[in-house]
């Protein structure tokens with residue numbers, strides 16, 4: 225008596241498992257919604273609303289004499305005029321009232337050597353743009369003055385100012401953060417639901433009786449989750465650039481390894497949720513309970529620049545913060561590839577620690 | 592060589608002795624059934640023999656190879672249908688079977704043949720969640736057999752099946768067995784065990800009480816036969832007068848004569864032309880089962 229089937233290559237088993245899991249994902253309306261549709265809705269919302277705002281200039285009230293604005297060199301004055309609609313006033317109180325009411329976006333005054341900008345926090349994106357742009361102008365002017373004093377060529381030209389300005393448009397801010405959130409959701413929900421689902425459906429026991437190794441099974445699950453993350457990235461970047469004028473900076477490709485490690489990290493969080501919870505729904509809710517507040521506190525929806533210092537300090541213990549920062553750095557802030565290395569290491573460390581905790585808490589039998 | 596050798600397998604859950612030092616040998620090409628009330632330990636025993644559960648004590652070998660720890664060389668030669676069906680979520684019946692086939696490096700064409708063999712070709716495009724209980728059961732059996740294993744373990748394979756599907760599965764399993772495969776199944780259907788099995792093991796409270804061919808078990812029970820004739824076909828007193836008749840009862844069905852020598856009693860009735868509507872019931876496997884395991888409910 226002989227067996228017609230041999231021991232299969234683990235590669236064909238890996239492919240078959242990955243295909244099965246991927247099809248299962250595509251047919252899971254809830255999973256697809258949370259992985260793609262839901263975050264894309266936010267992207268369209270944020271990108272759409274704020275890109276309209278970007279087209280209108282920032283209304284700036286100049287109170288009294290502001291040397292920075294008055295003395296801007298040629299090129300910079302143009303860039304400044306492109307960004308700001310300047311009106312002048314001598315009444316600071318009136319200017320502030322206008323800003324408060326939303327008639328103007330920012331009021332600036334000069335106190336000695338200090339440029340003071342008054343703006344309202346309710347317009348997150350505009351205030352961020354204002355803040356960033358003004359800071360850039362100040363920096364540039366300082367550099368120019370320094371250069372004039374020392375007689376050296378300025379290190380930064382004023383073109384750099386306008387590039388900096390472009391990269392501050394809303395879509396540039398929101399795409400990396402929302403992508404980070406989307407990946408965090410789908411990786412953690414996927415891992416949580418799979419763990420519970422396989423445990424409850426006994427599929428894992430059945431697979432133990434097939435000649436497929438555990439590492440092949442886990443590998444297939446991880447591969448599918450990473451593939452989904454990369455698809456999310458492609459869709460986000462595609463839609464962002466086509467519809468909302470997203471422009472990526474030089475080392476954006478470094479976002480790919482960052483995202484892969486981030487995916488592993490959030491799979492680990494999903495595993496933890498799956499290990500703690502007793503049901504599939506419970507596991508997904510638990511993962512959401514971890515991820516949603518984390519998204520708020522990690523700057524996925526709005527920049528943390530304006531947040532209190534303690535909150536910014538706290539956000540450093542959140543893996544999503546590091547994922548978001550790394551992606552912002554390499555995708556839109558024009559930082560070099562090395563900017564992502566430390567966040568990648570942090571994410572990897574999170575992944576290892578959380579997986580170890582999940583493994584300790586996990587029980588195969590639901591008792 | 593024995594296809595399966597089980598020696599003193601034991602499994603305890605807390606206080607509960609789920610399987611208690613069970614030994615069993617199954618020859619190659621043999622068809623063995625395990626019968627027992629709910630909670631007798633059939634599934635636990637089977638899963639230990641499959642290598643899915645670690646025994647507390649004892650050993651099990653299949654095709655001469657130890658089943659624990661997990662042996663990836665042995666697994667392709669075993670086909671297992673677990674008591675609870677386990678499928679990949681949201682795949683269709685065909686995709687399900689193709690996936691399992693790929694895990695064993697079996698071509699898709701073979702998988703499609705199996706879909707037909709278990710009568711699911713109509714349901715090929717239906718997702719597993721939308722299959723009926725019996726259809727899911729048949730798919731699970733196809734997944735267990737798609738790689739043409741030498742030794743087949745089936746845990747209550749006919750539990751949810753309609754009579755047609757049950758008979759078809761019997762044919763399928765007999766066919767497998769006739770081509771030399773070793774089959775072990777658990778069932779609660781005595782007729783199934785009687786029709787299919789070369790030997791039957793009757794299990795209760797973690798122990799195997801008896802193992803033998805169904806015919807030998809029934810013979811050993813030595814249960815009296817019951818002969819029923821139409822009402823009024825024979826007078827009660829007259830019936831009591833026939834030699835070898837132990838007891839006579841009248842029921843709505845007719846007159847029931849209990850005897851240990853049915854051949855003699857039927858011959859006497861025939862001489863007097865009193866065989867109107869005759870039915871003869873000898874001991875069944877069910878009698879053996881109830882005799883061995885009692886009639887109380889099991890936990």
Ligand SMILES: Nc1ncnc2c1ncn2[C@@H]1O[C@H](COP(=O)(O)OP(=O)(O)OP(=O)(O)O)[C@@H](O)[C@H]1O
Nearest residue numbers: 604607609627628629630631632633634635636674
């Ligand atoms: N994982 C477990 N933990 C604790 N007890 C268990 C476990 N699995 C089985 N048991 C107990 O072991 C005993 C035997 O269970 P088993 O599933 O082997 O019975 P069975 O003969 O297959 O019953 P059925 O005919 O209902 O399928 C039962 O009393 C059951 O409650």
Ligand SMILES: [Mg+2]
Nearest residue numbers: 633634635674
């Ligand atoms: Mg059972």
